[in-house]
Structures are given as structure tokens and as C-alpha cells.
Amino acid sequence: MADKPKIRELLDESACAHNKSKQSPCNAPTPGATSGGCAFEGAQISLFPYADAAHLVHGPITCLGASWETRATKTSYPGRDLTQMGFTTDISTSDVVFGGEKKLLSAIDYIMAHYTPEAVFVYATCVTALIGDDIDAVCRHAAEKYGVPMVPVHAPGFVGSKNLGSRIGGEAALAHLIGTKEPETTTPFDINLIGEYNVTGDLWQYSPLLGELGIRILSTLSGDGRIKEIRTAHRARLNVIVCAKSLISLTRKMEERYGIPTISLSFYGKRDTSAGLLAIAEALGDEGLIERTKALIAREEARLDGKLQPYRELFKGKKAVLNTGGNKTWSIASALQDLGIEVVATAVKKATEADRQKARETLGEAGVLMMNPGAEQAKIIDDTGAHLLLAGGRSLYTAIKKGIAFADVNQEKKKSYGGYDGLLNLAEDLKNALENPVFENVARRAPWEK
């Protein structure tokens, strides 16, 4: 039987610098008091949007059976969208006993014969990692056999959180894809978009603007990505991190290895989109490009302002409480402000120190930064007279109870809120939420309760 203190000690690595400030050190999840995805899910998220690659999950059915076709990561790939397909070895008891490598290789053979992908990602999962299947060897063998990249991804769920998994996914792309091919041509304005997964088509809200400026997206990791392009990513002039933190170690290594500098930005809301475009132009360091970018920003902002005018009338004097995580704690807040909505509170429970600071700057001194939003948000709605709650589905009950409008900004989101045009989508959704009588109706008492 395991020695309890020993496990506790191993999880509490005292040498870690962050150990002093964090309750659960080294990101160890607490049994019975935790939620959120695992490393495998994170690796999926970071790599699945390559629609021209097959994603083969080597494990029992849960890992893939419950997770395929869950993310709306759109692609313009003209072939069959392999992101929206599920491939799994669905290992059985005998594979657990005798090893699953043979089955894995047969599965790769099957995929190559029937789908001819540009690459195959092979994901280890808890069970196949534990039984010691050598997916590296299988991938090496298959890569030689087919002359196509076979990328082993070592992110079994038990190694950590979703965030760690995304990083592992990035590492796998760095080790097996990036730098394995030369681009046909290069331009002085080649960039990589990192951490952009094109959820609901976010990338397409701003990529035409980059194109208009003459900035070429050489590759993305991995929204609307192509295997051929990510293999040439080492020739880019700039890495642009679109989502705040999960792939920082990848860009750091690309900087060390290939000398590619990195900037980090967001494309949510008018001000962030403008600032983001300008930051890219400035980082590329071309005067002409900067001038063109400024002109384009002025044009786009004017166009957007015209379209937003009717919404601003409607949103005048409206207050919102925002309960979400990560960089959304400030990026959506800033988008709401662009719409003329006052953000009275935002949740910073799931945000990093840098995100918290940014949230403070965005909301100003009067804004509340909620550390425990589940408990705090109802009272804040009462105190401030907020009209709108933007959160994940779980907070729906708070909105019903308070009889105020609700908009889901996490899982249920079906439309893109990115870029200038995404802000119009957000405005329309909020208008619909504010005008919807459903919350009043749901709160109605039954005749026998009056």
C-alpha cells in the first residue's frame, strides 16, 4: 500500500519557486475538488485543427469517444476535414495485457490506406502510457514506411492539466514538424500565428486584414492550419501568440533556435484588434507597413463605429458582470466597453497574475475583480444594478434568480466574437439577450404558488 505522506511530499515540491504563493503546488489537482480537462485534452486542442492530418488516439474508448466533434474549429482545407473525424485504437483487455503496439501500427496502415493524410498524430493516453507502448518506435517505423510525418504526442491525461497538454502538443510540433521543410518563397512580412485555434472561425475575422496589409501568415498552430505550412514555420519573421499563455515555451524555443521574436496579443474587441494589428506591423519594423496599418485601422474603426451606433444607443447606461477565465477576463471586458457597456465586475479566479493586472487596468479602480465569482456575482448584481451577466452555462441560475439577461461566453458560443466584425456578432447577441423576455417568464410564479 502506498505511503500517504510520501505522495504528499512528491506533489509538494518545495524547490519550486511558485510553491510559496500557490495552494496546490506544481499544479497537482486535488482529488474530489477539481474540474477541468487533462493533458490529453490540451494536446488535442492545440493540434486537432490541422484538418489535413489524421489524429489517432491510442487508448480505450473514453478519450476519443467522448471528445470527437466537440470543438467548432473551422477549416478552409478543401479535402475531407479530418479534425471532425474520430480515430482511435479503442484498445481492449488483450491489448492491455499483451501490448497495443501491433494494433497501433495496423491502425496507422488503415488510415494511410483509406485517408492518405499529410501527417498522423499519435496520442498516447493514460492506459497506453502505463502499459508502456512505445509509440515513438511505431511512429518512426511508420514514418519511414510512408514518408509522411508521424508525430508521437506524449500527453497522457495523468501528467497534468489541459494547459500542460497544449504545451506538450506544441513541443511535439516543434520536435517533429517545424523546420522539416523549406517554404517555396519567403517575404519580409511572414508571421506564424501561435495558439490561434480558429474556434468558430475567429481567425477569419482578421486574416483578410493581414492579407490586405501584405502580411503573410506563413503558418498557424493550429487554427485552419496545414501540415505543409507548419513544417516551414522556422522561416517566419515573427511569432504572434494569440491566446495568452499556453504555448509560450514553444515560442521561446523557436526564438532560441531560429531567432524568431515573439509578441503576444488579443483580437477581441475594437481597441485590442487595432492594437494587435499595429503591434504586428511595429514588430515587423517597416515604416511603410506601419503607415498602411494605421490607415487601415482608421478605416476599419470608422466603418465599425457606424455599424455599432444603433447598438450603442441600446446599450447606453447598461452594466455587465463578466465571469470567465484566462485572457477573456479582460479581453471581453474591453470588447464590452467598446460597445458602451460598463463592466462593473470580472472574475479573475482562473487568471494569471498578468491577466489580473490587465483586468485591473481595463476595469479601472471602481471595477470589482472577483476571486470567488460563484459566491460574489449575485451580490454584485444587486449592489450595482447590473443588467447583464456574461458567463459559462453554470451561472445561468444566477441570471434567472436575478431576472437579468444572460449571455454564454464559454462553451455554448457558436459565433465568432473576434476581430472588428466579431464585435458586431457580440453586439447582436447581447441585444438579443437584453430584449429576450425569457428571464421574466421563467421567473413567473405558478398560479398555485401565488
Place this chain on the structure above:
Amino acid sequence: MGEVSHRSIKPLQVNPIKLSEPMGATLAFLGVDGCMPLMHGALGCTSFAKVYYTRHFAEPIAIQTTAVTDVTAILDGGDYSIVEAVKNITRKVTPSLIGLHTTGLTETKGDDIRQVASQIDFPLVWVNTPDYEGGLESGWGKATRAMIEQLVEPTEAIDDSKVLLLPHVSLTPIEVEKIKEFIASFGYEVLALPDLSTSLDGHLGEKQAALSSGGIRVEEIRGLAEAGMVISVGDSMLPSAAALQKKNPFLRHHHFPHLQGLAATDALVELLLQETGLSRPHPAIVRWRARLQDALLDSHFSLGQTRILVAGEPDQIAGLCASLHEAGGRVAVAISTVDSPQLERIPAARVLVGDLEDAEALCGACDLLVTNGHGEALAHRCCKALVLRGFPNWEEVGNQLKNDVLYEGGAYFLFECANAATAAREGHVGSDRSDQKKEE
């Protein structure tokens, strides 16, 4: 009956319909009032199940994880992470029961959860559900059986007014309620184990609970052995019925492979008339039988010329296919997630264990697909009519209130399928789909 193959010959699953045993066990525990399912595995196992069911039912789903890490995967036999999890759960809420179930990970490392459970001083049911064995149905069945074995008090007394329903996993909350009411109309008090009809039926509660709200109560489970009659629906529930029979040799067990269509419902009525000595069922049931007869006639024009592909869990597709067949629907292909004795009974030209890739290869000659939400993309690509049934369905709302069982649900199901097939034949589906494709 046509050709039946019980095993898939592929080395992989492509576009699986299959779900795992831990997923089934989770759902079974959610059919108990105030229960907290506790999945013994890594974070992701639980997170996937939670998100999956939250989207399918559009309800908050109670579930917790023992959060096995790389360290505990190797060094812990479950003693640390399970005991710690129970401590942390009970610190915040007081469940009536904790439903501890394993995953492939913790089965592979060989945790002895029975031994760990014996150290825990809290109402808890444990069950081994490796996800490299069986599937959704067997996971649900195993958890039900575990609740019977570990909670039900043995007795030799019989309460003839009491009936226990053992429903298979694919029966929706409203279907369980309809079957309970149907049996109750013969004068019985009816309980269901598990009972999603009062927990995941989509009712708006006073507040959002952190535990399952509604479902059979733990005290009620303890007393189940005195039920005079046990009715199991779906072959996956036979082991649970057998476990209950062990608790009381005098209870009478009756089994129905499914309760869809005229013949199956007639068989249930016949049993209940025999048991009660009544000569006629409630007038409403008589009316609904006549309506189903009329529905069979009204829908047979369309269904009689429709070739159908059905894919899903074995107990579920057995019922769907039987019901369609009664109205002349030609089930060309029935695809099951896993093997089951049910496959031999399915009235289809071809029955196989497989996935949606197999469905895609075989749907050429079919007009109508009856399968889960993953079938949406397939129907789109192949320009087929689609009726969505089974887990998951993220495309539509209202899954918990879809009723296909007994005379009443049978009528609605036939109408829905006949209408979908007619619309497809008249080109509505084809032209809609090609328009969408152009837009894309």
C-alpha cells in the same frame, strides 16, 4: 433476420458511436437522488463525461474525480486519492451516496477499490468499470448491479403492490416516466433503478444543486428486494435482475428485450393483466393502442418504401428496428456499438458491430439514418434523411423529452421517421443540403 456479425474486423474505430463503461456508470449514479458520482481516474476522464452530458441534457451534471496524477498513478493503490477525494467532497456537500467507479487507468494499475471502499466511513457504492471492456450499456448495468449488491437488504417478504423497473441506459428520462406511469395505471407503486425520469428530465429547480436532484432515494434502494415484481428492459439489465433475485428468491422477474412497438407493448400489457387479474387496461391505454394501430397504417406508405440504417447501443437499436419493422420499414443495416444477444433478434438485412465509418460505407442504398448527433455530418455528406436518437445529441434541444416507447411513443416515433423519409424523397433534404454546401 439477415446476416449478423458480432465482431468488428478493423484495427481501429473511425468515427465511433461507442461510449465507455465509466460513462455509463456515471449516468446510472445520476439516477439516484443526492448522489455524487466519483470517477477514479485522471482529470480528463471526468471532465469529458461532465462536458458531454452537460451538452446532451443541457443541465448541470454532478460528478467528481479522484484526479490521478503521474505520481499517484505509480505509487498509490487508490488509498490516497480515493480517501482524499471523499474527504474533499464531503467537506463541501453531503451526498446521500458516493458512486465510486474506476476507469481504464485505475484498472490497469490494479487498484483494489473494494479494499479502499471498506476504509471509508460514508455511504458509498463501488464498481469496476474499465473502459477497455464493454461499453455504455454494460457500465450502466454494472453500476446498477453494484447498487443492488451493496445496498439492497435481503428479505423473503414480498410486497405485491410494488414493482421495480430496471431500464437500460438508452431510455430517456421521459420514457422511464412513461413506463412507470403505464405500469402504475394497473394499480402498482412503481420504482425505477436507476431513475433519470426525476433527475435528468430537465426540470427547473429552485436552485442549481451541486448533487443530482431527483432520482430514486437511497432508502428506497435498500428496500427494493420486497418488490413483488421486477421488470427489466434491455438485455444489459439481466445481470442486475439476477442480483436482485439473489436478495429475495420469491420476487418474480419478467424480462423485455425492449418496449418499443405494438408487439412488445402488447406483451407488457398481457403480463400486467395476468398479474393483476384485470380484464382491460386503463381506457387511455386502450385509446393509445388504437392510435398506434392507426399510426402504423398512416406511416406505412412512407416507411414501406424506405430503406433505413440504424446505429447505436444494442438495447436501443433492437427497439428502434422492431418498431420500424412493424410499419414495413426496411432496416437495411443495423450497427451496434458492442456485441449483444440482442443482435440476433434485430429484424434487419444486415447487423454488425461497428462505427460510423461502416455506416458511411453501407448507407448508399438507404434513405433514412436513425442515429446519434455524430450522424449529422454523415447525413449531410451523403444527403440522407436523419432522425436523431441516442448519445450524444448536441444538435437539438429536448433530448430528455423524446419518447419512443409503448403505444404512445411508438406512434410519435413512426410519424417522425415517416415524415423525415417523405421529406427526403421529395427532395427537401437533398436541395437544402446542396444549398448549404454552396454557401460553404
